[in-house]
Amino acid sequence: MKITEKEVLQALSKVQDPDLKKDLVTLGMIENIKITAEELSLSVVLTTPACPLKEVIKKDCLAALEPIANGLNINIDMTSNVTSVRSKSLIMPNVKNIIAVASGKGGVGKSTVTANLAVALAKTGASVGIIDADIFGPSIPTMFDCEHEQPNMVEENGKNMLIPIEKYGVKLLSIGFLTPKDNAIIWRGPMASSALKQFISDVKWGELDYLLIDLPPGTSDIHLTLVQSVPVTGAVIVTTPQKVAIADAQKGLSMFRQPQINVPLLGVIENMAYFTPEELPENKYYLFGQDGGKKMAEKYDIPFLGEIPLVQSIRESGDSGYPAVMKDGVTEEAFSELAQNVARRVAIRNASKEKTKIVQMN
Numbered sequence: 001m002k003i004t005e006k007e008v009l010q011a012l013s014k015v016q017d018p019d020l021k022k023d024l025v026t027l028g029m030i031e032n033i034k035i036t037a038e039e040l041s042l043s044v045v046l047t048t049p050a051c052p053l054k055e056v057i058k059k060d061c062l063a064a065l066e067p068i069a070n071g072l073n074i075n076i077d078m079t080s081n082v083t084s085v086r087s088k089s090l091i092m093p094n095v096k097n098i099i100a101v102a103s104g105k106g107g108v109g110k111s112t113v114t115a116n117l118a119v120a121l122a123k124t125g126a127s128v129g130i131i132d133a134d135i136f137g138p139s140i141p142t143m144f145d146c147e148h149e150q151p152n153m154v155e156e157n158g159k160n161m162l163i164p165i166e167k168y169g170v171k172l173l174s175i176g177f178l179t180p181k182d183n184a185i186i187w188r189g190p191m192a193s194s195a196l197k198q199f200i201s202d203v204k205w206g207e208l209d210y211l212l213i214d215l216p217p218g219t220s221d222i223h224l225t226l227v228q229s230v231p232v233t234g235a236v237i238v239t240t241p242q243k244v245a246i247a248d249a250q251k252g253l254s255m256f257r258q259p260q261i262n263v264p265l266l267g268v269i270e271n272m273a274y275f276t277p278e279e280l281p282e283n284k285y286y287l288f289g290q291d292g293g294k295k296m297a298e299k300y301d302i303p304f305l306g307e308i309p310l311v312q313s314i315r316e317s318g319d320s321g322y323p324a325v326m327k328d329g330v331t332e333e334a335f336s337e338l339a340q341n342v343a344r345r346v347a348i349r350n351a352s353k354e355k356t357k358i359v360q361m362n
């Protein structure tokens with residue numbers, strides 16, 4: 001006897017998304033059910049193309065459908081539609097998730113992590129952008145080998161709009177594009193804040209699943225401008241395991257937790273977790289101490305998103321403008337896993353359905 005769509009949905013209502021802890025039917029993840037004489041086909045729409053549980057969910061669906069399929073071929077198409085809980089807004093209306101990348105101390109590798117995380121997410125098929133708001137050292141143009149480029153402008157509804165530079169599948173705007181090369185500008189708070197506001201409101205970002213904001217180290221006006229200008233989906237904190245870096249990272253973390261700011265913390269990333277020579281990846285040397293970031297995440301009860309080793313080629317790739325994640329090897333694996341964890345945390349955060357908010361300050 002031919003099976004019905006209702007029976008298919010009934011069977012799939014027993015399959016849970018392990019992260020979101022609800023069944024796929026309740027989550028609205030099942031689409032395009034087609035039943036022919038030979039085949040049962042359907043799509044599972046995941047919350048991110050970077051979903052680390054893709055294979056597990058597919059296997060669970062097959063196991064649930066096989067007993068009712070009456071020998072039909074089962075064809076499951078795993079697709080994705082990145083979730084968002086932004087309210088409809090005139091500011092960056094098609095940007096689904098805004099992720100602040102912050103650190104306490106300078107030089108811990110926040111920009112390196114931002115660049116590689118963005119490329120890793122783009123490699124999964126997500127649409128990704130970066131705003132480099134690090135006024136003290138805007139290094140994104142160097143890391144993407146576009147120091148000499150200038151964003152174009154178009155007029156739209158009588159307003160000049162910037163077009164981001166696109167490199168390695170990532171849309172970019174940097175405060176570095178606004179400063180004359182080899183000519184240091186001392187950014188004053190209000191100047192930097194107004195540049196960031198321009199990047200938020202006067203740019204044709206188009207559709208983006210994830211927009212990463214590379215913030216200056218520490219806490220500053222820029223952080224306040226960001227949370228007051230756009231609803232931030234969540235923040236990630238980059239730190240090295242070293243005691244002094246952790247102490248500063250905790251201050252950064254506390255800022256996002258302040259009741260009047262209240263930006264959800266997606267998690268902690270431990271960069272330079274250990275040194276490893278690329279030819280001997282099993283040798284690990286804990287130059288800056290061990291597990292500092294992991295312990296901090298435990299202490300503050302926030303997710304630990306992953307550790308990135310200190311590898312010579314990460315530094316070289318940053319300097320040559322070709323992010324390390326684009327080459328196979330230990331660093332590619334580490335950054336890809338990190339991207340999956342960040343995307344997963346965004347999906348879990350969005351499933352809580354609490355809307356992102358612009359922060360109002362008195």
Ligand SMILES: Nc1ncnc2c1ncn2[C@@H]1O[C@H](COP(=O)(O)OP(=O)(O)OP(=O)(O)O)[C@@H](O)[C@H]1O
Nearest residue numbers: 106107108109110111112137309310311314315318
């Ligand atoms: N995992 C790593 N392995 C090797 N080198 C790294 C790693 N992470 C960062 N670096 C190098 O460390 C230096 C500082 O990194 P980066 O500029 O990303 O830090 P930052 O925290 O963004 O600094 P800033 O304080 O200027 O914002 C760079 O030369 C970079 O190439």
